[in-house]
Amino acid sequence: xxxxxxxxxxxxxxxxxxxxxxxxxxxxxxxxxxxxxxxxxxxxxxxxxxxxxxxxxxxxxxxxxxxxxxxxxxxxxxxxxxxxxxxxxxxxxxxxxxxxxxxxxxxxxxxxxxxxxxxxxxxxxxxxxxxxxxxxxxxxxxxxxxxxxxxxxxxxxxxxxxxxxxxxxxxxxxxxxxxxxxxx
Numbered sequence: 001x002x003x004x005x006x007x008x009x010x011x012x013x014x015x016x017x018x019x020x021x022x023x024x025x026x027x028x029x030x031x032x033x034x035x036x037x038x039x040x041x042x043x044x045x046x047x048x049x050x051x052x053x054x055x056x057x058x059x060x061x062x063x064x065x066x067x068x069x070x071x072x073x074x075x076x077x078x079x080x081x082x083x084x085x086x087x088x089x090x091x092x093x094x095x096x097x098x099x100x101x102x103x104x105x106x107x108x109x110x111x112x113x114x115x116x117x118x119x120x121x122x123x124x125x126x127x128x129x130x131x132x133x134x135x136x137x138x139x140x141x142x143x144x145x146x147x148x149x150x151x152x153x154x155x156x157x158x159x160x161x162x163x164x165x166x167x168x169x170x171x172x173x174x175x176x177x178x179x180x181x182x183x184x
Contacts, residue, residue: 059130061093067129068118070102073136077105080133080154083116090117099126143167152176 066089068080079102081089086096096118100110110120126132127145134154138146143164146152149172156177158165168175 062095064131065095065097065129066131066133067121067126068096068098068102068133069123069126069142070099071105071135072139072142076136078135079103079106079108080135082106083108083112083118086113086118087116095119097121097126097129099123102126137161137164140164140167143171143173146171146173148172150174 068086071078081096082103086098089096096113096116098110098113098118098120100120100122103109103113114120124145127142128147129150130147131151131153132146134152137154137156138152146168152168152173152175154175154177156164156175158175158177165175
């Protein structure tokens, strides 16, 4: 059992025009018990202050669900996460829902995802999650299935898919687009 909470502080020291980053663990004085801080995340800037750390507002990982649907684009064999990534996410507390046979074309079996801690679900339940991970941008019939106020992470190509971006905006879906850059 921990007797107190340690806080990591960074400081910079410059010697002969070389800057060193120093770390220093210090015991938090105001903590009465470890359980007061359990489950809370704190943010601190690099500057020390006498103010008490403020709690970061947000949704804990164990309340978030991630959905991985099967890709519907022709000749698309990739899946957005592997069983190893599913294991990492479930270990951090996320609930990971994988559509049945989503990884078959990538040579990942449903059993592999189940052993990693993910749940195998149908198409309807995979889109009823907080975060949807896809490789390719969703087609119009898929956008209708998204839960409102959810988040999409996918190759989106917003410059080429303005109608898709507008459809996502109408459903209040936050979208993060991944890009592939080619250099000639």
